[in-house]
Amino acid sequence: MILGMIKYHLLVLIREPLNLFFGLGLPFLNLFIMSSNLEYGETPDAYLPALLIVAAIVLCFTDSAASHAYARQIKFLRRLRMTPATPNVYIFTGILSRLGALFALTVTLTAVMVIFFDVSLSGRNWPLFLAILILTFIMFYLISMFVANALKGAKNSQNLAYVVFFLLLILGGLMLPLGAMPDVLQTIANNLPPMFAINILQSAWMGTDIFYGHSFIAVAVITVVFALLSIKFFKFE
Secondary structure, eight states, rough: OHHHHHHHHHHHHHHHHHHHHHHHHHHHHHHHHHHTTTOOOGGGGHHHHHHHHHHHHHHIIIIHHHHHHHHHHHHTTTHHHTTOOOHHHHHHHHHHHHHHHHHHHHHHHHHHHHHOOOOOOTTHHHHHHHHHHHHHHHHHHHHHHHHHHHSSSSHHHHHHHHHHHHHHHTTTTTTSOOOEEEEHHHHHTTTHHHHHHHHHHHHHHHHSTTTTTTTTHHHHHHHHHHHHHHHHHHHOO
């Protein structure tokens, strides 16, 4: 059953090539835009955590959440109710299937940075970095699953997924520099999941203390809360 559900999620991912291209292509576009503004001798490796968080949000909302809401809308998920699949299994296998795409992007992005920008990978704590990457991805996936099931109407849930997606990117400081925002928006951005995720992923990447500040605790609490909410509100129809 686990393998069957993973296959289902992968087919959903592959059948939406625009979402896949957007999720995996946008970080590369951002990378080359950012690299054009680097001072002489600087490397873009500090941008890697933010680029991966953008990819995670895209995969979770424009792919997972929107596709799930659409499957609700066309009544496809009713078939799954007749199988042993449970909300727990559905969510767990959805996370596993998308992590493969995120890991592939991580490898490719780091390779591009090494080859084209002469970034050094020595001294990195890769187990910690990958563990934090998985944790932050799980957080966004659980948020997206809650959003995709929060409303009774499937179409409304799909629209809500896109609204939350753009709000996280814009208000989360991923599309606009924090320094260009008014003070109120900067305060909001610093207290949203994307900034918490970037802070701890950046710490893991640069080798600093991931427990500095409250970002790690915030990510852990948000993950647990939305794990409970996504299961409670999960809908097969």
